[in-house]
Amino acid sequence: MSNSSLATYTRITKNKTSPRNHAIDTITIHCIVGQWTAKQGCDYFATTDRQCSANYVVGKDGSIGLSVDEKDRSWCSSNGTNDNRAITIEVASDTSHPYAVTAKAYAALLDLVTDICKRNGIKKLVWSTNKEDRVNHRNGCNLTVHRDFANKACPGEYLYSRHGEIAAEVNRRLQNASSGAGGELHPQPQKSPQAAPQGPP
Numbered sequence: 001m002s003n004s005s006l007a008t009y010t011r012i013t014k015n016k017t018s019p020r021n022h023a024i025d026t027i028t029i030h031c032i033v034g035q036w037t038a039k040q041g042c043d044y045f046a047t048t049d050r051q052c053s054a055n056y057v058v059g060k061d062g063s064i065g066l067s068v069d070e071k072d073r074s075w076c077s078s079n080g081t082n083d084n085r086a087i088t089i090e091v092a093s094d095t096s097h098p099y100a101v102t103a104k105a106y107a108a109l110l111d112l113v114t115d116i117c118k119r120n121g122i123k124k125l126v127w128s129t130n131k132e133d134r135v136n137h138r139n140g141c142n143l144t145v146h147r148d149f150a151n152k153a154c155p156g157e158y159l160y161s162r163h164g165e166i167a168a169e170v171n172r173r174l175q176n177a178s179s180g181a182g183g184e185l186h187p188q189p190q191k192s193p194q195a196a197p198q199g200p201p
């Protein structure tokens, strides 16, 4: 089990259960309630007396930090069953409703989630606005939110209302990657630009 190469800062916290007891098949996005960098978030989880952590922190500047190895269970969503199967991601956010995140953080989140899906064989993200669908993984639902398990606003309205959009964008990227249409992983061989267009034989 690997970690994301997108992480530019790593500081592993002791706040974790090692190893996780379930394959990774879920993603849980949180808002950290502070406009922090990834380093600030990882440093916080490494030094706090509170029993909390996340696998990744996405910073306000688009930085990505690793706080708990993917092979391990973070203490993030107030639910051990969820966190044993989920990669948890804390995203820097405003400190009050709707807990907005920066454009850079949002873009980095999309990149990170796409990378997590690719490496862990998650072929498609399935979101539902119905809590029962989410917590019971009905219809392949594999995005959960902290408010499913605790009386919390997390991930905040800004990110909660964008979960459908996040799933759609990540799925578009995953499909492009697997079909070779994305251009990043499987660039089409280019004919020499100098060559004259070829007529019919």
Ligand SMILES: [Zn+2]
Binding pocket: 030, 031, 076, 077, 146, 154, 155
């Ligand atoms: Zn949360």
